[in-house]
Amino acid sequence: MKIGLAYDLKNAVPVALGAPDEEAEEYDPPSTIDALASEIERLGHQVVRLGGGPEFLENVVHTSVDFVFNIAEGRGVYRSREAQIPSVLEMLGLPYFGSDPLTLGICLDKPSAKLVALSAGVLTPRYHVIRQIDQLEALRKEALAFPLVVKPAFEGSSKGVHSTSLAHTWDNLYQSVETALEAYRQPALVEEFVPGTEITVGVLGNNPPTVLGVMEVVPQSGPDDNFMYTLEVKRDWRNLVSYRCPPDLPAACVREIEATALTLFAALGCRDAARMDFRIGRNGMVYFLEANPLPGLGDYSDLPIMASIIGRDYSWLIGNLLNSALERCGLRSLHHAHSASV
Ligand SMILES: Nc1ncnc2c1ncn2[C@@H]1O[C@H](COP(=O)(O)OP(=O)(O)OP(=O)(O)O)[C@@H](O)[C@H]1O
Ligand SMILES: [Mg+2]
Secondary structure, eight states, X not given: OEEEEEXXXXXXXXXXXXXOTTXXXXXXXXXXXXXXXXXXXXXXXXXXXXXXXXXXXXXXXXXXXXXXXXXXXXXXXXXXXXXXXXXXXXXXXXXXXSOOHHHHHHHHSHHHHHHHHHHTTOOOOOEEEESSGGGGGGHHHHXXXXXXXXXXXXXXXXXXXXXXXXXXSHHHHHHHHHHHHHHHOSOEEEEEOOOEEEEEEEEEOXXXXXXXXXXXXXXXXXXXXXXXXXXXXXXTHHHHEEEESSOSSOHHHHHHHHHHHHHHHXXXXXXXXXXXXXXXXXXXXXXXXXXXXXXXXXXXXXXXXXXXXXXXXXXXXHHHHHHHHHHHTTSSOHHHHHHHHO
């Protein structure tokens, strides 16, 4: 099959003057695209590199491909930027890997994803969305409890999540919200901080989707309820964190996390793969933070790390993602899928 690869390379995306240094954080390095292309070729397909943005538009209309493996994050500071490529593909009637534009838009916009979680009966930290700094005063009436986390409303890869994002006082809060609004040019999500265990869950496949693993992110400096998986920690993950899969939590709690991740996968309309982030409070309560229907596939990304800890290598992971999507699109028979996975 002729498979197009849609992606945004870090150095292919123009960075605005004065933008934060993590402006291109979510985009991929060439090594990830090379690794992905060689895995897809190894599965017997021909790979066509379509790129992202205007280059993708040019390529997709001038090259004939049967299917697109999309990992492009999209361009600009738009809450539905991850939906850009899938929207074009739907317009052209081309099948592709991953969730559809609506799911990608909802999940990138954290407040929207939290509303879906709440409607599905899933707990998520109490929050408020600030669009202008003068709305901050109204928050005093909301009775949110300090400490509060301030995050740009529609970012990923911990863009805008630094140790200074944890506000203990009104002064801190004001400062962090102002930075989020100005530097990240989008609303600020102010959320109650959940001290406790940091968890990320990989969910794969359709019909039915299954949990790949429940992984705990543990600070190397020792137990720390106030730990946050910030941009600085993600960049220096080899030195600052270690991973446990399964996590050091009671079996019943792990089962609850798995069930919650599957509930969210369905409620958010995810397909093929997603990674969901949670915090487990001291009381054992499972709090949903956010969902990533376009999980990072670099060797430094949580999903490949999780797969490798449970003994599944990168080839297995990419094969699983591609074949789930092909099967869902009716481009691969179930029999073929099962005989190849054993
Ligand atoms: N309400 C909260 N309570 C405790 N920690 C939080 C909270 N919100 C965010 N964090 C910390 O900040 C990290 C990043 O937040 P979040 O997962 O929302 O951002 P992201 O940039 O979308 O992440 P990703 O890299 O997974 O896309 C979390 O993994 C967690 O460690
Ligand atoms: Mg996250």
